[in-house]
Structure formats: C-alpha cells, structure tokens
Amino acid sequence: MFEGLTQRFNGVFNRIRGRGRITEENVREAMREVRTALLEADVHVQVVKKFTDDVMTKALGAKVIETLHPDQVLIKIVHDELVALMGPVDSRIPYVTPGPTVVLMAGLQGSGKTTTCGKLAKYMMARGKRPLLVAADLKRPAAIEQLEVIGGQVGCPVYVERDHQNPVKVCRNGVLHARKTDRDVVVLDTAGRLAIDEELMAEVAQIANTTNPHQIYLVIDAMTGQDAVNTAKHFNERLELDGLILTKFDSDTRGGAALSAKTITGKPIKFIGIGEKLDALEEFHADRIAGRILGMGDVVTLVEKAQQQYDAAEAAKLQKKMATGLNLEDFLVQLRKMKSMGPMKDLMKMVPGMATEMGNLDVDDRELGRFEAIIQSMTPKERAHPEIIEASRRRRIARGSGTDVKDVSGLIKSFTQVRDMMKVMSKMSLMDRMKSMGQFAKLAAGGIMPRFKGGSTVKKRQISSKEKRKNRKRKSR
Numbered sequence: 001m002f003e004g005l006t007q008r009f010n011g012v013f014n015r016i017r018g019r020g021r022i023t024e025e026n027v028r029e030a031m032r033e034v035r036t037a038l039l040e041a042d043v044h045v046q047v048v049k050k051f052t053d054d055v056m057t058k059a060l061g062a063k064v065i066e067t068l069h070p071d072q073v074l075i076k077i078v079h080d081e082l083v084a085l086m087g088p089v090d091s092r093i094p095y096v097t098p099g100p101t102v103v104l105m106a107g108l109q110g111s112g113k114t115t116t117c118g119k120l121a122k123y124m125m126a127r128g129k130r131p132l133l134v135a136a137d138l139k140r141p142a143a144i145e146q147l148e149v150i151g152g153q154v155g156c157p158v159y160v161e162r163d164h165q166n167p168v169k170v171c172r173n174g175v176l177h178a179r180k181t182d183r184d185v186v187v188l189d190t191a192g193r194l195a196i197d198e199e200l201m202a203e204v205a206q207i208a209n210t211t212n213p214h215q216i217y218l219v220i221d222a223m224t225g226q227d228a229v230n231t232a233k234h235f236n237e238r239l240e241l242d243g244l245i246l247t248k249f250d251s252d253t254r255g256g257a258a259l260s261a262k263t264i265t266g267k268p269i270k271f272i273g274i275g276e277k278l279d280a281l282e283e284f285h286a287d288r289i290a291g292r293i294l295g296m297g298d299v300v301t302l303v304e305k306a307q308q309q310y311d312a313a314e315a316a317k318l319q320k321k322m323a324t325g326l327n328l329e330d331f332l333v334q335l336r337k338m339k340s341m342g343p344m345k346d347l348m349k350m351v352p353g354m355a356t357e358m359g360n361l362d363v364d365d366r367e368l369g370r371f372e373a374i375i376q377s378m379t380p381k382e383r384a385h386p387e388i389i390e391a392s393r394r395r396r397i398a399r400g401s402g403t404d405v406k407d408v409s410g411l412i413k414s415f416t417q418v419r420d421m422m423k424v425m426s427k428m429s430l431m432d433r434m435k436s437m438g439q440f441a442k443l444a445a446g447g448i449m450p451r452f453k454g455g456s457t458v459k460k461r462q463i464s465s466k467e468k469r470k471n472r473k474r475k476s477r
C-alpha cells in the first residue's frame with residue numbers, strides 16, 4: 001500500500017541525516033519533498049498543506065536534546081503528525097443494551113459493502129455477539145443470494161424477503177425479527193449506487209430514518225483514492241456517519257484515501273478490509289498505519305525515551321518551584337510557553353490524567369491572550385504576591401487590561417487555588433499525584449477558564465446518541 005510514500009520519506013530523512021541540526025532551511029527543503037511525496041500518493045491538497053505546515057512548526061519549535069540527531073527528531077515529528085492526521089479513532093463498536101444494536105452499511109456500488117457485512121458479522125461473533133444480517137439490497141438481482149452465501153460461510157443467519165421491492169420494509173422487519181430470535185446486533189446491507197445518485201441516497205436516508213441505526217458506516221474503496229473521500233463527504237452530509245470502512249487496503253493503491261479521509265470528512269476510519277476472504281478485516285489504528293508508512297518504529301521509540309528523560313529533568317525543576325509556591329510571574333512564563341507551543345487542547349492531552357478529563361473540552365486559545373493581558377497589567381510586586389491585590393488594585397488592573405474586575409478576581413482566586421493545590425501535590429507520592437491530576441484538570445477547566453470568560457470558554461462537545469439520532473432524522477428529511 002504505502003511503498004511509494006515509505007521510499008520518499010526515507011529519502012527525506014537520509015538527506016537530513018548528517019546535518020548538524022534542524023534549521024529552518026533544511027526543514028523547508030525536507031517539507032518540499034514531503035509535499036511532493038504526499039501529493040503523488042494522492043493525498044488531498046488541503047491535507048498536504050496542513051500536514052507540512054504542522055510538521056514545519058513542530059520541527060522548528062522542537063526541543064534541543066543533545067543525544068538526538070536531527071533526522072531522528074524529524075522522524076518522530078512526522079510520525080506523530082501522521083497519527084494525528086488519521087486519529088483519534090476508537091474502532092470499538094458501541095453496542096447498546098438492551099439490543100439489538102442496529103448497524104447500517106452504506107456505500108457506492110462494488111465498494112465492498114456485502115463482503116464487509118460478512119466480515120463484520122464474523123468479527124462480532126468472535127467477540128461473543130449474535131448478529132443478524134439483513135439483505136436490504138433489492139436493486140441487484142443476485143444481491144440477496146450473495147449475502148446468504150456469505151452468511152452461510154461465517155455461520156450467521158440472514159434475514160430476507162423476496163416478495164417485494166421495498167428495502168425500508170425489509171430493514172424494519174429485520175430488526176423485529178432480530179428481537180424475536182434473540183439476535184443482539186443487526187447489520188443492514190443496503191444497495192450500492194454508481195455515483196451519488198439522489199434516488200438511492202433518498203432510499204438509504206429513509207432506511208436510516210425508519211430503523212434509527214445506532215451506527216452508520218460508510219464503506220469506501222481505497223483504490224478510488226480521493227474519490228472515495230469525496231464520496232464520504234457527500235454521504236456524511238446526508239447521513240451523519242459514525243465511521244468509515246476502507247476496503248481493498250491490500251491493493252497497491254497509493255494510500256491517499258487513508259491519509260485524507262479523517263481531515264476531509266471529520267469521520268474516522270474504523271476498519272480496513274485487507275483481502276477478499278471473510279477474516280480479512282482489521283481494526284484501524286492510526287499509530288500502526290503511521291508505523292507501517294515510515295517503517296521506523298525503533299527510531300520513534302528511541303526519541304520517545306530521550307524526550308521522556310528530558311521531560312523528567314524539566315519536571316524536576318518545575319517540581320522544586322511548585323513546592324516553594326508558584327507566583328503569577330512563573331505563571332506568565334508558562335503561559336507564553338504554552339502559546340508558542342500550539343493549541344491548548346493538544347497541550348492538555350500531554351499532561352498525565354488530563355486527557356480523559358479534558359477529552360470533551362475545548363479551550364479557546366484566544367482566552368490565554370486575555371489572561372496574559374491581566375497579568376501584564378500587574379506590577380512585579382503584585383505578580384510575586386497576588387494576595388496584596390485588593391479592590392482598588394483590581395480596578396486598576398481591570399482598566400489596564402480592558403477586562404472586568406470580576407475577571408481579575410476570578411483569575412486571582414483560581415490561581416491561588418491551583419498554586420495551593422500544586423504545593424500539596426508536590427509533597428505527594430507519584431501515584432497520589434496522578435490521581436489528583438484529574439481533580440486539578442477539573443479545577444483548571446472549571447475554575448480559571450470559564451470564570452475568566454464568563455463560562456463560555458469551555459464547551460461541552462459531545463452530544464448524546466439520542467440527539468445524534470434526532471439530528472440524523474432532521475438531515476434525512
């Protein structure tokens with residue numbers, strides 16, 4: 001699959017090897033080659049641009065760790081960006097209780113829907129599920145038989161109705177049949193369409209509307225490259241997909257679809273089809289694919305270790321500070337560091353224990369700027385000893401920073417809480433500290449940020465599956 005890309009990346013890293021250090025010039029040169037390599041691999045131009053820009057920024061801001069060579073650092077950065085490009089992805093299927101969990105499969109003609117239905121049934125059965133396949137492709141004469149044969153091969157029952165041409169009815173009855181026969185998953189195999197054609201699109205939307213599937217997967221053919229991604233974009237506008245399944249990954253295509261899909265459609269690839277046989281289905285893991293593309297797992301591990309050691313040394317320095325008590329001056333330094341490092345959310349993810357707590361939160365980077373303005377309007381003495389900031393000082397600071405007194409008070413209060421908590425934490429064992437990190441994240445997220453902006457900095461992103469189904473209904477109308 002990715003041979004061409006792998007070769008090109010190797011060439012880029014080889015050329016950087018032997019240079020003394022990472023400079024703007026040699027990274028720029030490397031990125032020119034990477035850009036060509038990605039475009040040749042049929043990666044969407046928008047994705048190529050974002051990727052090379054991000055790698056460039058990260059490479060120039062990379063920590064200087066003496067023990068590492070520039071090519072090693074670049075390999076790690078490229079690896080991480082590839083992972084970010086394709087992820088995050090959770091390939092688990094979220095089953096509902098009580099069942100049955102309804103899974104709708106959609107896609108263009110010949111993309112591999114029917115085969116993938118069989119593969120999924122086998123995959124689910126290996127995990128203790130009792131799926132039912134439903135033959136809802138009534139357009140192609142042999143489609144029902146094809147699904148029956150596949151069901152027979154994997155040992156999964158298939159629900160069919162032969163006396164009419166109404167796929168919506170078959171799907172609805174299929175779900176009822178699953179209930180009666182104690183099957184806990186229903187996989188609906190729908191008719192393919194040659195291109196995005198309105199009639200068939202309306203049909204699949206109607207099936208979605210009637211059966212209210214818990215998951216909608218779009219099957220796309222890796223061999224069609226960027227067309228597959230465009231298809232996914234169109235389907236997603238109509239169906240609100242939960243994930244993509246990229247088939248024919250075993251073919252010698254250039255990999256553009258795998259690399260572009262997430263960025264362009266916003267939906268992750270959940271599974272890949274790697275052959276015609278019914279066990280040729282793999283969960284999609286972005287890091288494995290990135291590893292496959294670069295083929296440099298050992299370098300990535302090496303760099304990770306070196307960075308961990310470096311981070312440990314830095315952490316020890318910060319730890320000392322924490323024990324003696326941070327002041328707003330330190331805070332400002334950290335804040336500026338954060339700003340230069342990139343989006344706040346990415347940063348939060350790097351703190352142990354933060355990722356899970358912060359996963360659904362969106363922190364607005366612009367707010368950091370207001371934060372900075374407030375601290376900048378304080379005198380050095382106020383920054384070192386925030387407790388001296390009484391009412392009149394608060395008013396002056398608010399005026400100076402163009403904010404409200406309420407904002408200034410909020411910031412000071414939250415800062416004091418965080419500082420005190422850090423003091424306590426610095427005396428804890430590592431284990432206890434990790435546990436408290438969760439609480440700290442909540443404090444940082446629910447404390448400083450929203451109070452600072454009146455509650456709107458932190459947005460809850462996730463919508464419930466009920467809302468999602470409602471949205472779907474609205475869209476399909």
Ligand SMILES: Nc1nc2c(ncn2[C@@H]2O[C@H](COP(=O)(O)OP(=O)(O)OP(=O)(O)O)[C@@H](O)[C@H]2O)c(=O)[nH]1
Pocket residue numbers: 107108109110111112113114115116137140143191192193219247248249250251272273274275276280
């Ligand atoms: N090599 C390879 N072939 C695949 C893969 N998945 C499906 N195929 C083949 O692709 C062809 C089409 O697969 P189907 O499952 O019939 O596709 P479909 O989307 O159901 O097609 P329609 O029902 O006509 O819309 C078959 O020959 C499959 O064997 C895969 O992952 N790798």
Ligand SMILES: [Mg+2]
Pocket residue numbers: 113114115137143189190192
């Ligand atoms: Mg089919």
